[in-house]
């Protein structure tokens with residue numbers, strides 16, 4: 001009897017490396033990510049978590065290796081055109097318009113997405129219901145983060161790429177973040193998080209990036225090794 005092939009991972013990091021200014025930031029990173037999976041990128045400052053996340057978003061190209069979506073290289077322009085519609089990106093830059101109300105800041109994104117009817121429910125779920133009609137400049141840091149998360153929910157795309165999503169959130173906000181991640185994965189969504197802070201994600205893979213590779217041997221290295229090679 002013919003054996004059934006295992007399903008392709010939705011996303012595959014295939015020996016991904018990255019150089020910046022002649023420095024090796026990432027080296028031979030591999031990961032298979034299936035629907036419903038969670039992946040936590042951890043590592044010290046400067047280890048390349050955001051770089052990898054940006055690569056997954058298609059903002060940076062790998063220097064070597066490839067990121068495959070459904071088996072296709074995301075840097076191919078035809079593929080990227082489709083792939084980018086799958087992504088929800090959240091970073092420390094919140095892209096919130098201060099002069100818009102909280103509701104409009106979510107509604108605007110939802111309308112651009114060609115959707116409707118999700119914004120208010122998302123704002124309420126994130127605990128901002130009473131602030132919906134307020135100008136966004138009134139918001140605290142944690143409330144701004146909640147607004148960003150409300151956008152994720154309203155837009156509702158399958159692949160979430162989250163850079164430090166719990167920064168500025170209080171305990172309840174972090175619990176809400178964990179809840180929406182859990183619910184999204186339950187529906188088959190993928191969540192990839194770069195974080196220093198603990199975020200509870202059941203059965204998530206953890207990719208711990210090593211500290212950055214030194215570019216040149218330092219004077220101290222040379223002394224330790226008894227001189228240059």
Ligand SMILES: Nc1ncnc2c1ncn2[C@@H]1O[C@H](COP(=O)(O)OP(=O)(O)OP(=O)(O)O)[C@@H](O)[C@H]1O
Pocket residue numbers: 020021025043044045046047048049050051052194212
């Ligand atoms: N555009 C760029 N040009 C040159 N170097 C860059 C660029 N972007 C990032 N780097 C370098 O790449 C390294 C990895 O940066 P990155 O932001 O990915 O790290 P990180 O793990 O997210 O760090 P942190 O925990 O501090 O957020 C850093 O040393 C940074 O200086």
